[in-house]
Amino acid sequence: xxxxxTIGGHIDFWYDLSSSYSYPAAMRIEGLAAEAGIAVNWRxxxxxxxxxxxxxxxxPFNLQPAxxxxxxxxxxxxxxxxxxxxxxxDPFPQxxxxxxxxxxxxxxxxxxxxxxxxxxxxxxxxxxxxEDTAILSAIAADLGLDGELAVTQLRRPExxxxxxxxxxxxxxxxxxxxPSFVTPDGEIFWGNDRLEAALSWAARLD
Amino acid sequence: xxxxxTIGGHIDFWYDLSSSYSYPAAMRIEGLAAEAGIAVNWRxxxxxxxxxxxxxxxxPFNLQPAxxxxxxxxxxxxxxxxxxxxxxxDPFPQxxxxxxxxxxxxxxxxxxxxxxxxxxxxxxxxxxxxEDTAILSAIAADLGLDGELAVTQLRRPExxxxxxxxxxxxxxxxxxxxPSFVTPDGEIFWGNDRLEAALSWAARLD
Numbered sequence: 447x448x449x450x451x452t453i454g455g456h457i458d459f460w461y462d463l464s465s466s467y468s469y470p471a472a473m474r475i476e477g478l479a480a481e482a483g484i485a486v487n488w489r490x491x492x493x494x495x496x497x498x499x500x501x502x503x504x505x506p507f508n509l510q511p512a513x514x515x516x517x518x519x520x521x522x523x524x525x526x527x528x529x530x531x532x533x534x535x536d537p538f539p540q541x542x543x544x545x546x547x548x549x550x551x552x553x554x555x556x557x558x559x560x561x562x563x564x565x566x567x568x569x570x571x572x573x574x575x576x577e578d579t580a581i582l583s584a585i586a587a588d589l590g591l592d593g594e595l596a597v598t599q600l601r602r603p604e605x606x607x608x609x610x611x612x613x614x615x616x617x618x619x620x621x622x623x624x625p626s627f628v629t630p631d632g633e634i635f636w637g638n639d640r641l642e643a644a645l646s647w648a649a650r651l652d
Numbered sequence: 653x654x655x656x657x658t659i660g661g662h663i664d665f666w667y668d669l670s671s672s673y674s675y676p677a678a679m680r681i682e683g684l685a686a687e688a689g690i691a692v693n694w695r696x697x698x699x700x701x702x703x704x705x706x707x708x709x710x711x712p713f714n715l716q717p718a719x720x721x722x723x724x725x726x727x728x729x730x731x732x733x734x735x736x737x738x739x740x741x742d743p744f745p746q747x748x749x750x751x752x753x754x755x756x757x758x759x760x761x762x763x764x765x766x767x768x769x770x771x772x773x774x775x776x777x778x779x780x781x782x783e784d785t786a787i788l789s790a791i792a793a794d795l796g797l798d799g800e801l802a803v804t805q806l807r808r809p810e811x812x813x814x815x816x817x818x819x820x821x822x823x824x825x826x827x828x829x830x831p832s833f834v835t836p837d838g839e840i841f842w843g844n845d846r847l848e849a850a851l852s853w854a855a856r857l858d
Contacts, residue, residue: 510706512827516826516828516842523839620722622716622719634722634725636722637845639845639846640726
């Protein structure tokens with residue numbers, strides 16, 4: 447990173463808006479990245495097509511019941527440890543396509559981190575269903591945006607194409623789960639529990 | 653834990669002797685547990701039958717190539733961070749049945765932690781194959797035991813039955829991967845990266 451002395455390092459934060467462990471990662475990353483002097487690129491993508499390419503039609507947490515039971519208890523403990531509210535979504539996983547598209551719209555992009563955190567809170571703390579565009583529109587409005595315009599924009603062909611391209615890029619990078627953190631030298635760190643390691647790695651590149 | 657003031661807490665450390673992330677866990681647990689004042693029960697079991705019950709005929713790291721590539725790089729970074737030697741085993745996973753049985757024999761049981769660490773080092777640092785009973789016998793001999801007797805004992809019906817019972821117990825507890833740590837109140841912590849959390853949890857029960 448030749449410009450490190452002027453702009454510091456950065457990290458790509460890849461997340462699916464229905465991913466359970468992406469919730470604590472999204473809530474924690476800004477504070478930790480600021481401490482480490484690392485900028486964060488928030489990159490929503492879809493895990494569904496990546497799972498489908500492996501022959502899975504739902505989350506591995508549903509396909510493997512013992513692992514799923516563990517994940518919910520683990521997530522509950524993790525959220526309690528970080529002082530984050532937690533309420534298991536029903537159904538799980540939720541349909542994150544519309545939310546991911548909205549995150550990529552021109553209107554939402556400037557506040558994508560805040561929008562992302564609100565979507566995760568709605569889903570994992572407030573019992574809301576994020577496939578509902580009325581919920582998404584209300585989140586945008588809460589952030590001072592034109593909620594109806596955000597819904598209109600998410601349906602544009604270029605936004606659909608952008609999400610497809612991001613998901614293709616995630617697959618090309620070798621991502622297989624979320625959250626994943628990718629440093630400028632191409633190192634992948636998978637999981638909320640690797641966030642600190644990813645930021646340390648990025649900081650060492652400065 | 654009513655006897656906490658006299659004997660302190662304990663934790664069950666469940667591992668498969670071919671499990672990649674069980675290697676750093678085995679090398680780290682004694683020091684961390686001693687600091688936390690927690691005793692460790694070393695409980696080898698077999699992941700194979702648990703994977704087979706899910707329809708898998710090998711490690712998920714082989715079934716999902718992107719996840720497997722990630723795991724090897726992640727493990728390499730983790731070992732470097734802890735100052736542990738690392739060399740990717742070939743083949744992977746190795747056949748851990750004989751090693752697990754030997755760990756449960758009367759002769760090896762008193763030194764099971766040291767035996768376990770030697771088996772992991774042979775496999776993940778020294779390029780050896782742990783299905784080879786000559787390797788296992790040499791490890792036992794290095795620990796001051798009668799290596800041939802250890803090989804004879806691992807073939808006894810009661811040892812085979814003991815390993816089956818331990819694997820059944822792991823499945824009954826809801827374990828689906830290794831390493832897993834189980835506290836006396838039944839909390840499960842899965843993965844080398846949950847070792848510290850498991851010990852903290854156990855210490856709070858004192």
